[in-house]
Amino acid sequence: MRAGHDRNKREFEDYAYVLDFLEYGYPEDTRPLHQKKPITLAFGEKQFVMMELTLKDGKTVELAEKLYIGKGKREKVEFVSKMLKYDNLTPTAKTELLYVIKEAVKFQEERFIEFLNNCGPLTPRMHSLQLLPGIGKTSMWKVIEEREVRKFENFKDFEERVRKNIIDPIAKRIEEEIKQDQKHYLFVKWK
Template identity: 40%
Template sequence: MSDTESGDVTTAVILDYLPHGKSGDDRPSYQKPAIAYALTEATFDLVECTLTEGADLNIGDRVTIKPQDEQVESVTHVEYDDLTGASRAELEYVVRDIVENNEQRFVDFYNDAQPISLRLHQLNLLPGIGKKLRNNILEQRKRGPFESFEELEERVKGLHKPKEVLVERILEELHDDDLKYKAFVRREN
């Protein structure tokens, strides 16, 4: 279990904060609730949070959305195309921070990845990892689990920037809703 999720607690990182609501909302500004777009840390789910009156959040803040903290009134799942431009611009930085702050969780992906089918392995979902590099990773992990991204890069010849490879895959899964296999992005219930 990730350190960003315990029991039924779900945290998210704010991607954009709209204190005067959505621009497309025709109601007068005093009637529009504040909105925030966020990314859940455990499942990389994109959400829109309707905020309570007086909520004060900034981009990069962490907020508890399950159970909802005092600043969150309601939470709705959204798709990448529903995000504001500012949310999209912030997304890569937030994903990178989540991966860096939970290094062991993501190193364990390399340690625990399994075959999806006879012809496809979870490691092959990562950009730049073909059959040869996948086999190198599998051979090295037989000798012992990887403890860090640095060790992974040292032990697996040809694997450069393993953290960046994961960030790139997570972003691909967030952008493309039609991907057949997703290793990281899961919609919360």
């Protein structure tokens, strides 16, 4: 289940990060060049979904650019064409994915600090924290001890008290959940 999200409340993305820009469409598209449209592959900032975007005529984008895709007036994006799975991404998009996930995590600091302050065990032998890459039993106990003393206020507070970078493990866990079906979902749930 997504940390800090209500299952019954449907949320829509307002922003997405560019993973790849294919000026002449997909390479395997055999239509003549004049019939092809530019395609943008993007990553949603809150729901962590991957999507294909159609840009307005004459607009271009840069890798990792943050685009407004919400319900209001959009500067560059005409519409969201379709949702994508990890396997549909281009090699460039796959390379860019972890970087934009980190940006999304930083933007949603409050959401992830809430998770770190409140997450619990999944089973009698495994804690949610242990699903984060690089967080073993020693680090897990340090996090639990520190949050019992005082809840974490932000990423900087967490890193100073636990002496561990937490943005990278969270981003890597989100990437793992996106890449393949996971037994436990901390942040992403496919519909």
